[in-house]
Amino acid sequence: MSPAAFASKAWNSCSMGMAADSKHEDEGWVFLRGFYLNPRTYTMSVIQGSLEQSIQRELHQREEEGNAAYWPHAEADMRLFADAFTGASVLYRHDDAVWEIVQTEANRYFAGQISAEECAKAIQSRASIYLSEQCG
Numbered sequence: 001m002s003p004a005a006f007a008s009k010a011w012n013s014c015s016m017g018m019a020a021d022s023k024h025e026d027e028g029w030v031f032l033r034g035f036y037l038n039p040r041t042y043t044m045s046v047i048q049g050s051l052e053q054s055i056q057r058e059l060h061q062r063e064e065e066g067n068a069a070y071w072p073h074a075e076a077d078m079r080l081f082a083d084a085f086t087g088a089s090v091l092y093r094h095d096d097a098v099w100e101i102v103q104t105e106a107n108r109y110f111a112g113q114i115s116a117e118e119c120a121k122a123i124q125s126r127a128s129i130y131l132s133e134q135c136g
Helices: 025-037 051-065 074-086 096-110 116-135
Strands: none
Touching: 051 074, 096 116
16 A cells, blocks of 8 residues: 555554465464564554654664564555555554454364365455345
8 A cells, every 4th residue: 555545544553464375375374473463562652752752762673573574665565654654544443353253263274174265265254244234
């Protein structure tokens, strides 16, 4: 998504996924599995004047964890996010019930109980039913 397209919207949560035609599918699944099974909280304050402190805190924490080399463009990405966020005109909210559906089905996939296709279909089906019930 271009910075201009992103600048009109901001999310209070983040989702991860992988392109269906990824050339690095195995590595992508390893990353996603690690990300979902070993969550780390990333925080950036959106209070005006606090974004710079948030960026510095995240960069310092990455350095301490030894992860700085895995994301060499982190600072530029965080600054791009901060710039886009300050220009946002819409805020989307996180829906805990939908996220619970995603996590439950993803856990079944990562446990080897269902295929990736079955996982995606189950998420789509359950989320559609939930949203229909909530939104009419």
